[in-house]
Amino acid sequence: MTALSRRRLLNQALAHTLGGALLPLAASTRAQGHGQPYPSRPIKWLVPYLAATAPDIAARILAEAVGPLLGQPMIIENRAGAAGNIGTRVAAKAAPDGYTLLYTGTPLAANMHIYKSPGYDALKDFRHIMQLSSSDVGLVVHADSGIHTLDDLLRRLRAAPGEVDYASGGIGTPSHLGMELFLSMSKARAMHVPYKGASELVNAVLSRQVSFGMPIFSVAHPMVMAGKLRLLAVASARRNPMAPETPTLAELGIAGAELTSWGGLSVPAGTPDAVVDTIYKAFAQALQQPKVIAALQENGGLVDVRDAAFFTQSIRQEMQLTEAMMKKVGLQPI
Secondary structure (H helix, E strand, C coil): CCHHHHHHHHHHHHHHHHHHHCHHHHHHHHCCCCCCCCCCCCEEEEECCCCCCHHHHHHHHHHHHHHHHHCCCEEEEECCCHHHHHHHHHHHCCCCCCCEEEEEECHHHHHHHHCCCCCCCCCCCEEEEEEEEEEEEEEEEECCCCCCCHHHHHHHHHHCCCCCEEEECCCCCHHHHHHHHHHHHCCCCCEEEECCCHHHHHHHHHCCCCCEECCEHHHHHHHHHCCCEEEEEECCCCCCCCCCCCCECCCCCCCCCCCEEEEEEEEECCCCHHHHHHHHHHHHHHCCCHHHHHHHHHCCCEEEEECHHHHHHHHHHHHHHHHHHHHHHCCCCC
């Protein structure tokens, strides 16, 4: 089953399951007053990544659940490119009225140092409402590559320094920074080939355009389960519960190369408190629904809800981590 067909089935199941539990929240949002109540028209949710990627699928699962809770449809709009910068710029310039949301991924913070001029300020241009989920980053090769272990990969890299190519989901994404950190710490070199998102990264490894990659775990997991990709390690502090037999990089002797990709929800700076509170409550309610949790986990992510203060601090820390990693591996802003 393709990701898109799976998404349609999940959406149908969510609409059926959640339909009976929508009236209390919808009624409360209509009763807020202040002229026209919020929301009184469809809400656009900008996803600055390609369709059918893990963030896109997660956003569509949530939009199906949250829209009825708010009493208005939520429309997903994909604005991919420049590691998320293109869609993020659009969101930064949108009216602060609650009718434009942004799916906030880890690159939002990383790009503040990866790019000289990303076109937005991650802290000043947005109100960060909440973290929604998190996902590990995994090191993968084609199942028929002849590479069975991390040692096999390192031997191949060291036999041809700088000649073996790897794919990333774009400059500044976790798949790029994580790989460069891994290569630096393992004293190996490889050729970087950037693509437009994690799904293209995975497809590049599947089609043998490149030899290996470090995609978000949630994107690679279906192909690993299908036996088409081999997961050599995860770049996290602990083993992933969906692949408990796969060791971490630290277990294999590469300590310090730990990365987690997260997804969250943001709105333009200046969005009123009452509107932000309404959005937060709707998403928090949806993320307690067993069917929503199951659908997100099937997509390979872990539901990891955090409030605005925690999420905003995570963005600050990611910016600092990115700057430190870039200095460590010798990357310059582009």
